[in-house]
Amino acid sequence: xxxxxxxxxxxxxxxxxxxxxxxxxxxxFAAPAYASRGMIQDLFxxxxxxxxxxxxxxxxxxxxxxxxxxxxxxxxGAYALYGAVILGGADxxxxxxxxGVAALLLAxxxxxxxxxxxxAYFAIGTWVIAxxxxxxxxxxxxxxxxxxxxxxxxxxxxxxxxxxxxxLFDVRASAARDILSYWLALTLAVITIAGVxxxxxxxxxxxxxxxxxxxxxxxxxxxxASRMKWVVFLTSAFGxxxxxxxxYLQKARISPxxxxxxxxWTAYVIFIVVIGGIGTIEGPILGVLxxxxxxSLLADxxxxxxxxLGLIGISVMLFAPRGLWGLISERTGLQLFPIRRRLVxxxxxxxEV
Amino acid sequence: MxxxxxxxxxxxxxxxxxxxxAGLSLVFGIMRLVNLAHGDLIILGAYIxxxxxxxxxLNPFFAIxxxxxxxxxxxxxxxxxxxxxxxGEDILPPLLVTFGxxxxxxxxxxxxxxADSQRISAGALETASISVGPxxxxxxxxxxxxxxxxxxxxxxxxxxxxxIGRAFRATSDDAVTASLMGIKPERVFATxxxxxxxxxxxxxxYLGVRANFDPSIGPARLIYAFEAVIIGGLGSLWGTLxxxxxxxxxxxxxxxxxxxxxxxxGHVAFLVVLLIRPRGLFPxxx
Amino acid sequence: MALLETKGLTAxxxxxxxxxxxxxxxxxxxxxxIIGANGAGKTTLMRSITGVLRxxxxxxLHNETxxxxxxxxxxxxxxxAMVPEGRKLFPSLSVEENLIIGGQHKGGRDLGDRIDxxxxxxxxxxxxxxxxxxxxxxxxWTLETIYELFPILRERRHNPGxxxxxxxxxxxxxxxxxxxxxxxxxxxxxxxxxxxxVIKDIYAALPKIKESGASVIVVEQDIxxxxxxxxxxxxxxxxxVTLEGRPSEISRDDIHAxxxxxxx
Numbered sequence: 075x076x077x078x079x080x081x082x083x084x085x086x087x088x089x090x091x092x093x094x095x096x097x098x099x100x101x102x103f104a105a106p107a108y109a110s111r112g113m114i115q116d117l118f119x120x121x122x123x124x125x126x127x128x129x130x131x132x133x134x135x136x137x138x139x140x141x142x143x144x145x146x147x148x149x150x151g152a153y154a155l156y157g158a159v160i161l162g163g164a165d166x167x168x169x170x171x172x173x174g175v176a177a178l179l180l181a182x183x184x185x186x187x188x189x190x191x192x193x194a195y196f197a198i199g200t201w202v203i204a205x206x207x208x209x210x211x212x213x214x215x216x217x218x219x220x221x222x223x224x225x226x227x228x229x230x231x232x233x234x235x236x237x238x239x240x241x242l243f244d245v246r247a248s249a250a251r252d253i254l255s256y257w258l259a260l261t262l263a264v265i266t267i268a269g270v271x272x273x274x275x276x277x278x279x280x281x282x283x284x285x286x287x288x289x290x291x292x293x294x295x296x297x298x299a300s301r302m303k304w305v306v307f308l309t310s311a312f313g314x315x316x317x318x319x320x321x322y323l324q325k326a327r328i329s330p331x332x333x334x335x336x337x338x339w340t341a342y343v344i345f346i347v348v349i350g351g352i353g354t355i356e357g358p359i360l361g362v363l364x365x366x367x368x369x370s371l372l373a374d375x376x377x378x379x380x381x382x383l384g385l386i387g388i389s390v391m392l393f394a395p396r397g398l399w400g401l402i403s404e405r406t407g408l409q410l411f412p413i414r415r416r417l418v419x420x421x422x423x424x425x426e427v
Numbered sequence: 428m429x430x431x432x433x434x435x436x437x438x439x440x441x442x443x444x445x446x447x448x449a450g451l452s453l454v455f456g457i458m459r460l461v462n463l464a465h466g467d468l469i470i471l472g473a474y475i476x477x478x479x480x481x482x483x484x485l486n487p488f489f490a491i492x493x494x495x496x497x498x499x500x501x502x503x504x505x506x507x508x509x510x511x512x513x514x515g516e517d518i519l520p521p522l523l524v525t526f527g528x529x530x531x532x533x534x535x536x537x538x539x540x541x542a543d544s545q546r547i548s549a550g551a552l553e554t555a556s557i558s559v560g561p562x563x564x565x566x567x568x569x570x571x572x573x574x575x576x577x578x579x580x581x582x583x584x585x586x587x588x589x590x591i592g593r594a595f596r597a598t599s600d601d602a603v604t605a606s607l608m609g610i611k612p613e614r615v616f617a618t619x620x621x622x623x624x625x626x627x628x629x630x631x632x633y634l635g636v637r638a639n640f641d642p643s644i645g646p647a648r649l650i651y652a653f654e655a656v657i658i659g660g661l662g663s664l665w666g667t668l669x670x671x672x673x674x675x676x677x678x679x680x681x682x683x684x685x686x687x688x689x690x691x692x693g694h695v696a697f698l699v700v701l702l703i704r705p706r707g708l709f710p711x712x713x
Numbered sequence: 714m715a716l717l718e719t720k721g722l723t724a725x726x727x728x729x730x731x732x733x734x735x736x737x738x739x740x741x742x743x744x745x746x747i748i749g750a751n752g753a754g755k756t757t758l759m760r761s762i763t764g765v766l767r768x769x770x771x772x773x774l775h776n777e778t779x780x781x782x783x784x785x786x787x788x789x790x791x792x793x794a795m796v797p798e799g800r801k802l803f804p805s806l807s808v809e810e811n812l813i814i815g816g817q818h819k820g821g822r823d824l825g826d827r828i829d830x831x832x833x834x835x836x837x838x839x840x841x842x843x844x845x846x847x848x849x850x851x852x853x854w855t856l857e858t859i860y861e862l863f864p865i866l867r868e869r870r871h872n873p874g875x876x877x878x879x880x881x882x883x884x885x886x887x888x889x890x891x892x893x894x895x896x897x898x899x900x901x902x903x904x905x906x907x908x909x910x911v912i913k914d915i916y917a918a919l920p921k922i923k924e925s926g927a928s929v930i931v932v933e934q935d936i937x938x939x940x941x942x943x944x945x946x947x948x949x950x951x952x953x954v955t956l957e958g959r960p961s962e963i964s965r966d967d968i969h970a971x972x973x974x975x976x977x
Contacts, residue, residue, distance in 0.1 A: 134519065138518075138519075140518065140519060140522050140523075142463070142526065187698060187701055187702070190701060190705045191657070191701075193461075193518040194460075194461030194463075194518055194521070194522055195461065195653070195657065197461070197463070197522055198461070198463070198649070198650065198653045201646075201650060202650055202653075202654065202694055202697065202698075205647075205650060205690070205694060206691065206694045206695070206698075209690055209691040209694070210691065212687070213687065213691075220687075336646065337530070341526070341530055344523060344526060345527075348523055352519070376537075376538075377534035377535075377537040377538045378534070378538060380530055380531075380533075380534040381530070381531050381534045381535055381538070383530070384527040384528070384529075384530035384531035384534070385527070385531055387523065387526075387527040387530075388509070388524050388527040388528060388531070391513070391519075391520050391523045391524050391527065392509070392512055392513070392520075392524065395519075395520060590813075590817050590823075593806060593810055593813065593814050593817065594814070594817070594818075596803065596805040596806055597803045597805070597806060597814050599805065600803040600804055600805050600806075601801060601803065603765055603785070604797060604801040604803070605803075606764075606765070606784065606785035606786050606789075607763060607765070607785055607786075607789055607794075607795045607797060608786075608789065608814050608815055608817075608818060608889070609786045609789040609790050609817075609818030609819060609823075609893065610786060610814075610818055611784075611786050611825065614825050618825075
């Protein structure tokens with residue numbers, strides 16, 4: 075038979091991953107049935123940070139675009155939701171989508187400016203845009219200006235599905251809202267990971283890896299590097315905006331300084347990705363778990379916590395630049411989300427010459 | 428008349444921003460490294476001066492004699508021990524390491540000095556002013572602007588007229604060939620960062636005397652500095668001064684219209700320049 | 714005692730091995746030529762000797778001291794100077810500055826070295842003054858004598874180094890290396906891409922350079938030129954020395970075989 079060789083993406087580990095992931099997702103969706111409210115809130119935090127981390131990783135790890143301005147998209151997504159709900163009386167859950175669209179719209183001029191800047195200057199350029207967005211939103215009196223505002227009680231009370239969740243789990247309205255937010259966060263995280271994985275496996279995604287590895291070489295084989303940069307940047311902005319809307323729907327209170335915080339929405343996210351392993355899908359997943367454990371252990375120590383996080387991030391970058399996942403996959407060869415195509419077969423059939 | 432006054436205030440403020448930016452520009456010019464912790468290092472310098480003033484009872488202008496060598500040593504060690512390891516084709520390591528450093532310095536200062544605002548006291552100098560015709564100018568802003576010019580003249584002299592400046596330029600051109608001339612590139616880079624930190628210490632002095640500061644304001648200074656560098660064009664220190672002046676004037680004019688627009692106006696001016704002249708006003712060839 | 718010697722020198726670029734046990738030596742006062750086709754390993758050999766590529770200490774000896782592991786700046790301070798392939802002038806520096814920088818760090822006597830030397834007493838790190846092995850960089854060559862050797866450079870001294878013609882740039886590169894008054898001058902492909910008349914001008918400087926006390930290794934693709942100036946010749950092929958001898962003792966056929974690997 076001449077069909078002994080085949081090109082495949084699948085590894086034994088990736089098949090196992092697929093099964094394990096399906097089980098895990100079902101278990102997570104069922105979590106409200108057996109988990110406490112505090113645990114649901116923790117999981118919400120983990121899942122939203124994971125989503126942000128995946129999008130930043132797509133930008134920096136795959137697209138080579140180191141943005142320090144992702145807080146712009148979290149903030150604008152959140153404020154679009156608040157604006158629509160408070161000023162337009164829109165449905166809060168549908169308004170999450172509006173948050174994504176708002177972030178996308180902001181991303182277009184942002185990319186136009188920031189792509190004029192090379193490398194490191196791109197990073198600070200995105201930061202400037204985020205500052206402009208923060209300062210501009212602080213001028214927006216309708217949503218509380220510089221001091222911020224809360225979601226109206228009516229809007230929260232009338233939130234879709236909440237009554238059903240109350241009846242199902244026999245919980246109070248506020249807990250039911252947390253469960254709803256949690257399910258949305260879980261859905262968003264799953265779609266994000268699946269979507270990023272799908273994007274990276276397409277022809278376009280492989281081209282992305284080529285651009286990251288060597289822009290000049292990629293150009294010479296006809297990869298349009300600048301179009302890929304746009305695709306990645308806009309995708310990340312849209313997803314980050316969705317996450318921003320969802321995060322602040324759950325918080326129910328917003329202010330420009332919090333929603334556009336470089337520490338909360340960019341610094342933490344960068345550390346998650348760097349510690350976990352930049353340029354892999356597994357890295358941010360591992361990173362967010364490490365991050366959560368560190369935060370649980372050290373959050374009481376305030377600024378010490380951030381210092382430790384910063385020092386760990388620096389050490390990882392200096393001594394293990396591929397992060398924890400890099401260390402693991404180097405030693406074990408494990409790949410849960412294989413992206414490179416591999417040539418398999420042929421060992422037990424004779425080559426026909 | 429009030430407008431002329433506002434614009435002069437803005438020009439003089441630009442001197443401060445040029446001081447923030449000069450070190451950033453120097454380091455970028457020599458090793459293509461953007462230090463995201465630059466703003467926080469300036470704030471660290473301000474705290475060193477503050478301690479020298481309050482604990483040792485020094486005049487702030489003498490305290491710089493303590494802060495400058497300390498900052499030089501800090502910059503030298505930082506470059507030698509940490510940042511030299513990050514240099515290379517990949518832009519991720521230097522960015523992420525200096526970003527981490529920014530977080531570490533900020534929170535270290537927060538732990539050491541709390542979030543309270545501080546101010547370096549310079550006595551009567553803070554309010555002294557001189558009048559030229561109908562226009563009155565603060566002595567301190569004038570001194571700041573004069574220092575910015577002096578710093579740029581001295582840096583240009585070092586860069587173009589001294590042995591270490593030759594080594595800076597040669598290493599920037601081609602580090603391998605420079606090593607064939609007996610130059611240790613890692614040592615040259617460490618010296619450059621040390622020098623940038625001396626400028627940061629001078630910037631810190633005027634920052635701390637001019638207004639209140641606290642551990643969290645470093646990133647905003649980094650952004651002003653960065654805007655000044657980009658507006659001026661990479662590699663031109665006089666361009667950086669002009670960039671600082673443009674940001675300064677935009678901020679004071681913005682503030683005169685509406686106090687809440689001060690910072691925003693500076694950022695918008697930056698975007699406008701970037702839109703019209705993507706490579707800045709005085710781009711150096713290459 | 715050889716002034717400079719390689720013993721079983723090997724070199725790798727990642728997985729690719731470029732040198733397979735190269736043995737050459739340079740005696741005091743000699744001019745040695747190294748010839749060979751592109752990819753024979755000549756430039757790799759130069760990069761190893763000058764410390765751009767690091768090796769095992771014992772693979773390169775300078776006055777019988779192992780130097781294979783030393784970095785490029787230290788090798789230069791011992792009095793081994795290099796005219797790199799492609800000239801590699803510093804575009805940000807004028808002609809005169811290019812020359813000055815060649816001598817400004819000679820002999821391990823710049824401020825950084827003095828500080829390191831002082832610190833080495835406490836840290837146990839190697840003393841840069843000691844590594845410089847007594848080479849103080851003093852000698853015949855100064856800006857003035859370089860300008861006497863290549864008068865055209867005096868006229869062009871304020872031009873950027875890269876604004877000159879190829880031959881003039883080569884003169885700057887040679888002058889830059891001489892400014893440290895080296896014991897050993899390594900010249901990598903100095904005639905590459907230059908017109909014959911220009912090559913002649915440049916090689917005319919060789920007797921003066923030897924008179925100043927430098928021993929010379931020239932890497933050449935131009936066999937005729939190499940045989941004309943050298944006391945001894947090495948021919949390299951595929952990372953090995955395939956022929957060694959005095960120009961008077963080796964035949965064209967020997968060279969052809971050593972150069973291309975087969976006798977025609």
